[in-house]
Amino acid sequence: MMPNLRAALRRLIGSLLAAFAVAACNGTEAGDMGRRVEQPVAFNHQLHIVELEMDCTECHRYVTTNRKATLPTAEVCADCHSEPQGESAEEEKLVSLISSEEGLNWQRIYVLPKHVYFSHFRHVTLGQMGCPECHGSMSELSRPPSQPAVNILDMDYCVDCHEDQLVSNDCLACHI
Numbered sequence: 767m768m769p770n771l772r773a774a775l776r777r778l779i780g781s782l783l784a785a786f787a788v789a790a791c792n793g794t795e796a797g798d799m800g801r802r803v804e805q806p807v808a809f810n811h812q813l814h815i816v817e818l819e820m821d822c823t824e825c826h827r828y829v830t831t832n833r834k835a836t837l838p839t840a841e842v843c844a845d846c847h848s849e850p851q852g853e854s855a856e857e858e859k860l861v862s863l864i865s866s867e868e869g870l871n872w873q874r875i876y877v878l879p880k881h882v883y884f885s886h887f888r889h890v891t892l893g894q895m896g897c898p899e900c901h902g903s904m905s906e907l908s909r910p911p912s913q914p915a916v917n918i919l920d921m922d923y924c925v926d927c928h929e930d931q932l933v934s935n936d937c938l939a940c941h942i
């Protein structure tokens with residue numbers, strides 16, 4: 767791309783994003799750190815990861831190959847929970863949600879604004895970074911988190927690490 771075109775694009779992105787920021791100020795938009803979430807089932811990461819020795823990719827199936835890690839569908843849980851495994855009330859709820867075919871409407875807490883490009887493949891596979899670097903220690907949680915563990919949805923957090931690791935901080939690398 768010609769340098770003056772790139773500079774013009776960058777100015778354009780700057781002003782567009784400034785408008786975005788104003789529009790996002792007065793609501794519970796993506797990236798709002800204070801937002802509380804209610805999950806359909808109180809999923810227990812610690813039990814499945816530590817005691818049952820499951821790998822993150824069994825549920826977050828695309829985390830090493832795609833942009834999005836994705837959250838598990840009811841079919842993933844149904845592999846083990848179409849019949850009760852134990853006696854917990856939460857599991858009972860899950861078993862009935864699975865058989866009702868209502869689906870599991872998980873609420874996400876890590877959501878970047880649409881103008882930011884982020885790829886798990888790039889960081890986890892090419893960059894060989896561990897999940898705790900950006901999500902804290904999920905394997906210690908026995909209940910769903912209601913807030914991000916790390917301030918990863920903040921631009922400074924991305925930019926500081928890129929600076930340390932000599933990765934591009936060109937506006938156009940992250941803003942599409």
Ligand code: HEC
Nearest residue numbers: 809814820821822825872873874875876897901904910911
């Ligand atoms: C048995 C399935 C399962 C396994 C294994 C699993 N997860 Fe999850 N994960 C879920 C479910 C279900 C949710 C949504 C409910 C919640 O937040 O607890 C979730 C949510 C998350 C979230 C929050 C996403 C968001 O935006 O709300 C992160 C981060 C995460 N998992 C990371 C991990 C990591 C890291 C591992 C491996 C160390 C892992 N998970 C293993 C099922 C799983």
Ligand code: HEC
Nearest residue numbers: 807808809810813838842843845846851852853854856857
């Ligand atoms: C590989 C098999 C397997 C998969 C897949 C699996 N689980 Fe489990 N889960 C278990 C086992 C085993 C237990 C322990 C049952 C007990 O002893 O109470 C359990 C327990 C639970 C419990 C009750 C324990 C508690 O802490 O309250 C819930 C709720 C649960 N799982 C949710 C899920 C959800 C949601 C998914 C899909 C995202 C899922 N599980 C996927 C095997 C699995």
Ligand code: HEC
Nearest residue numbers: 822826829834835836876877878884889890895896897900
């Ligand atoms: C470099 C930081 C970083 C690393 C490392 C990272 N994540 Fe993420 N993760 C994010 C960001 C940022 C988001 C929000 C992405 C978005 O909104 O597009 C996210 C979102 C998620 C979500 C929510 C669903 C989705 O598809 O966006 C899950 C689940 C998740 N990550 C799991 C993992 C797991 C498992 C690992 C390790 C294998 C991991 N992440 C490693 C930064 C990271």
Ligand code: HEC
Nearest residue numbers: 883884888892893899918923924927928931933934939940
């Ligand atoms: C803890 C360090 C770290 C954090 C935090 C981080 N990154 Fe990165 N990022 C990297 C590394 C390392 C690479 C280069 C990976 C590779 O390809 O080897 C990279 C690469 C990228 C690239 C590709 C750059 C290019 O030149 O093509 C984009 C885009 C990107 N990151 C966006 C983000 C965004 C958006 C965030 C915040 C939500 C973020 N990153 C947070 C370390 C980080």
Ligand code: HEC
Nearest residue numbers: 780783784787797879882919920921924925935936937940
């Ligand atoms: C490494 C990734 C990355 C780079 C490089 C980057 N940004 Fe961002 N930017 C983000 C993320 C992530 C957000 C979302 C933060 C939020 O919503 O609070 C963001 C948000 C913004 C916003 C919205 C206002 C706000 O603070 O929420 C503006 C404006 C912005 N960036 C401008 C720029 C400009 C101009 C550049 C180049 C000098 C740049 N960004 C470079 C990741 C990046």
